[in-house]
Amino acid sequence: MLVKEELNRYNRQIILPELGLNGQEMLKAATVLVIGAGGLGCPVLQYLAAAGVGTIGIVDDDVIELNNLHRQILYNHTDIGLSKAKTAAAKLKLLNPHVAFTAYHERFKADNAINICQDYELVIDCSDNFTTRYLVNDTCVNLNKTLIFGSILQFQGQVAVFNHHGGPNYRDLYPAPPTENINCVEGGVIGILPGIIGLYMANEALKLICNIGENLSGKLMTIDALNNMVSVFKIAYEKHPEIAKPTAKTIKEIDKSTLDQWLSAEADKIFLIDVREDYEHEENNIGGVNISLYELSGSLASIPKNKKLVFYCQSGQRSKIAVQVLEGSYEGEVYSLKGGLLVHYS
The missing domain is CATH 3.40.250.10 (Rhodanese-like domain)
Incomplete structure (x- = not known):
């Protein structure tokens, strides 16, 4: 149930006929896990918190560095050396005290992935390396969780929704990691790009939670910020009917x-x-x-x-x-x- 202050805070959202009071209550009841509180994670977290997503988990073992600040604008120079996950949670609590935050200052690894993910209904991958991306994907497939994916490099970004109602997962698009892993450290990134891609990811989250609009399940959106080109491609895949949550039937x-x-x-x-x-x-x-x-x-x-x-x-x-x-x-x-x-x- 929304309190009076929340009704006023979210007024411009609630008056949208597609969302309404029911949609805002769905946002408040939602549980979302954001993996990575860096370039993509910052705008995703800021807009999910501002929109009133009720429970948000933040996973990141990194600390804030000076070279983060041109794109990770949730932080400032006084935060250098502090935990990204804990600092993000503290700042976002000031943005919206009606949201519950849990900060995981630890690396997302095989031995903690399921324990971290299992209590959240939606997972958003804002990580910056292929090892984590594949682990996030495989964990979501295992737990039957919808996954929102985003990536950035230089002037180009990608957004997709994976493992949603039998739709494709990350491995259907990229079966194996590339032989060369060029990331923002080596290739660079324009500071505005994670904001653009992160906002699209947050928008997908709001639509999925409220069950409105058309989402990017089965599709890959690519954005070239240098040349103002936006494309949406359909992902070809074979369904995996054998990958399903165990039923109540007794398993030996x-x-x-x-x-x-x-x-x-x-x-x-x-x-x-x-x-x-x-x-x-x-x-x-x-x-x-x-x-x-x-x-x-x-x-x-x-x-x-x-x-x-x-x-x-x-x-x-x-x-x-x-x-x-x-x-x-x-x-x-x-x-x-x-x-x-x-x-x-x-």
Whole structure:
């Protein structure tokens, strides 16, 4: 329920027939996670807070530097050396005291991604590197979260909405990271560009939350600020029906002690599969082979027959989905490691 001060604060928004009082209440009830509080994150955060999004999480392990200030205009020179996430939350609270902020002064990594994301209904990727972008995407696919994506370099920017109601995800557009990773540090960026792209991202968020207008799901918008060119491309992709949240149907799970007993007593009868992405497997694993959940259905020929399959992942969610994927197509027993690595190996 909106209080009198909020009705006055958001008046110019509420009188829009497409939004109205109901839309403003939807914004207040919304939970949004913004990953990255830099060039893109600053305008996204400022406009989401100003619009009245009720709960906003901010993830960034970086501190404010002098060379940030030409484009990250939420900050000023007195903030140099301070945490971006914590400073952003404090400044935004002054902008709108009706919004709840949670600052995560930590790097978004495989071992905390699900824990951070799971309580938010919408994720906005404002990161500046491919490792984080792929991790954000894969986490959103795993948790069935809609993802708003943006990127900037020099005078060019991109905006898209991924994993929305069965739409494409980031890997459908960019299956693998490029061999060269040129970012703003090496390539530079005009200071105004993150404002332009960030505002489009914030606009997509408001439309998605309020279920109004046409969004960029299945499309990629590109903006060339140097030559004033805006293009929207349709993303070609194949649907991934096997990637869905586990249903209430019982999934066979085992705990660490049971797995240890099996490996000790009958290791030759157990086939262990890590269904995380390769970068997660390389960071830490408990053995076995690495077959991404998203490649599992096409990799059946490489899996031995008539063995006990045990799937594991970071939290136990993707491994439960893997059990469902193989159900009916594998002759042997199939299990998921309950709780994943976070519970048993952290």
